[in-house]
Amino acid sequence: MRNFIRLKVGCLTTIIILMIFFEIITVIGDTFGETTVSINPVSQTVSPNENFIISVYCDPGQPIKAFEFKLSFNASLVQAIEVSEGDIFDGYTTFFNAGIINNSAGTIVEVYGLIVGTGNVSDSGTLVNISFTGGLLTGISGLDLYDVGITNETAYIPISLVNGSVQIDANPPVISNVSASPNIQEISGFVNISAMVIDNVAVDTVCVNISYPDNSWENISITDNKTGDIYYCNQSYNMMGLHYYSIWANDTVDNSITTAGHIFIIGDMTSPIISNYIFKSSNPLDTDPTFGWVNISCYVTDNIGVSDVSINITNPDSTWDNISLNPGIGDSYYINSSSAFSLLGNYIFYLWAADTSNNTVSTGSYNFSMPPNWDVNNDGVINIVDLVLVSNHYDETGNPGWIREDVDNNGEIQVFDLVLVSNHYGEMW
Numbered sequence: 254m255r256n257f258i259r260l261k262v263g264c265l266t267t268i269i270i271l272m273i274f275f276e277i278i279t280v281i282g283d284t285f286g287e288t289t290v291s292i293n294p295v296s297q298t299v300s301p302n303e304n305f306i307i308s309v310y311c312d313p314g315q316p317i318k319a320f321e322f323k324l325s326f327n328a329s330l331v332q333a334i335e336v337s338e339g340d341i342f343d344g345y346t347t348f349f350n351a352g353i354i355n356n357s358a359g360t361i362v363e364v365y366g367l368i369v370g371t372g373n374v375s376d377s378g379t380l381v382n383i384s385f386t387g388g389l390l391t392g393i394s395g396l397d398l399y400d401v402g403i404t405n406e407t408a409y410i411p412i413s414l415v416n417g418s419v420q421i422d423a424n425p426p427v428i429s430n431v432s433a434s435p436n437i438q439e440i441s442g443f444v445n446i447s448a449m450v451i452d453n454v455a456v457d458t459v460c461v462n463i464s465y466p467d468n469s470w471e472n473i474s475i476t477d478n479k480t481g482d483i484y485y486c487n488q489s490y491n492m493m494g495l496h497y498y499s500i501w502a503n504d505t506v507d508n509s510i511t512t513a514g515h516i517f518i519i520g521d522m523t524s525p526i527i528s529n530y531i532f533k534s535s536n537p538l539d540t541d542p543t544f545g546w547v548n549i550s551c552y553v554t555d556n557i558g559v560s561d562v563s564i565n566i567t568n569p570d571s572t573w574d575n576i577s578l579n580p581g582i583g584d585s586y587y588i589n590s591s592s593a594f595s596l597l598g599n600y601i602f603y604l605w606a607a608d609t610s611n612n613t614v615s616t617g618s619y620n621f622s623m624p625p626n627w628d629v630n631n632d633g634v635i636n637i638v639d640l641v642l643v644s645n646h647y648d649e650t651g652n653p654g655w656i657r658e659d660v661d662n663n664g665e666i667q668v669f670d671l672v673l674v675s676n677h678y679g680e681m682w
Contacts, residue, residue: 286314288312289412290415292398295417296417296420298506299387299506302388304384306384309339310380311377311378311379313375315375315410316405317375317403318373319402322398324397324399325359325396326359326395326397328358328359329390330392331394331419332386336354337351338366339378339380341376341379392421394418394421398414424508425502426450427451428512429448430449431515432515433498436517443489448485453504458502459474460502462498462500465496492519496517498516521557522610522612525608527606531548533550534546537654537656539662543662545623548589549602550578550586553606555612559584561577563575563576563606567600574593594623598622598623599620599622600622627677630657635677635681
C-alpha cells in the first residue's frame with residue numbers, strides 16, 4: 254500500500270514537471286515572430302540588355318544560423334549572371350555556396366550559407382544578391398523562390414515567402430493626336446500644342462521641340478502639363494512665320510520616341526484701323542488754288558506697323574488720283590491741298606491704309622462738291638439768284654476772295670463779277 258502511494262506520488266510529480274516543461278516551451282514558442290524571406294525589390298522594370306540586381310532578403314522571427322533556397326525565372330526574358338553572398342551573417346565565419354545557374358532552364362539551385370561554429374543572428378539582412386541582365390523581348394518574368402529552408406541552431410523553422418517579378422520593357426511610348434490650335438494664329442496670340450502620350454508601363458518625360466522662323470529653337474518640358482494622357486504647351490508667339498514642332502517622350506526605362514515635324518503659322522492678319530476722320534475746307538470754297546484749300550485728316554493704328562495711308566479721289570471728269578497722306582503727330586495722317594480739288598464738279602473719295610504685312614483697309618466713300626465761282630449760292634444752277642446775291646454787295650471791298658460774291662477774287666464787288674455770272678447764266682453742273 255505504501256509503495257502504491259509512492260508510485261502515485263511519483264507519477265503525479267512527473268506529470269507536473271512535464272506540464273511545466275511544455276508550458277515553458279509554449280511560452281518560448283509564442284515569443285518568436287514569423288520569419289519572412291522575400292525578393293527585394295518585389296517588382297521593377299528594366300530595359301532590354303540592362304543589368305539589374307535583386308536581393309533575397311530575410312527578416313528573422315527568431316535567431317537563425319543557416320539558409321538554403323532555389324529560384325526560378327523566365328529564361329526567355331532574363332538571364333542570371335552571378336550570385337554573391339549577402340550581409341546577414343556579417344561578423345561571422347561563414348560557409349557559402351553560390352549555387353548553380355542554368356540559364357536554359359531558368360533556375361538557380363543549391364544556394365546555401367551558414368555560420369561556421371557557434372553563433373546566430375536575429376537582425377534582418379540580405380541572404381544573397383543576384384545579378385541579371387534583361388533580354389530583348391518585352392514581358393514580365395517571375396522571380397520565384399522554392400525549396401527554401403531557414404534553420405536555427407538545431408532545426409528548420411517556419412517561414413513565409415514573398416516572391417518578386419521583373420518587367421522587361423522594350424516598347425517606347427505611343428504619341429498620337431498631335432495638334433496645334435489654332436494652326437494659324439495672330440502674332441502675340443496663344444497656340445496650344447497638345448498630344449496624347451501613353452506607355453505600357455509609365456511615361457517619364459514629355460517635351461515639345463519648337464524651331465522658330467529665325468532658325469533658333471527651344472526644347473520645352475511639358476511633363477507636368479497634362480490632363481489625363483493629354484500633354485500640352487499653351488503659350489504666345491511674337492515671331493511671324495513658320496514654326497516647326499515635334500513631340501518627344503520617354504518612359505521610365507528610357508525607351509524614347511520622337512514624332513515627325515508639324516507646322517503652325519504665326520502671322521499678322523489684322524488690318525489697320527482708320528478713325529477720327531475730319532474734313533475741313535476754305536470758306537468760301539474756291540477753285541482757284543490761291544484761295545481755296547481742303548484739309549483731310551484721320552488716325553490710323555495697327556498692331557504691328559502702318560506702312561502707307563492714301564486718299565483715292567475720283568475727279569469730276571472720271572479720272573482718279575491716289576495721293577499718300579502725310580504722317581502727323583502720333584497716329585495722325587493728313588493731306589492739306591489747294592490743288593487736289595481744283596476742278597469744279599462732284600468728287601468721290603475714300604481713305605486707304607496698309608500695314609507692314611500688306612493687310613489693307615479702306616473707308617466708305619465720301620462725296621464732295623467743288624462749285625464754280627459763278628454759282629454763288631452753291632445750288633448747282635446759275636440763275637438770277639446768283640446775280641442778285643452779287644448785286645447785294647455791289648461796290649463792297651475786302652480781301653481777295655473774301656466772299657463768294659467776289660467772283661473774280663480781286664477784293665471788289667463790281668460789274669465784272671456780274672458779267673462772270675451772266676456769262677454762265679442758265680448752266681447747271
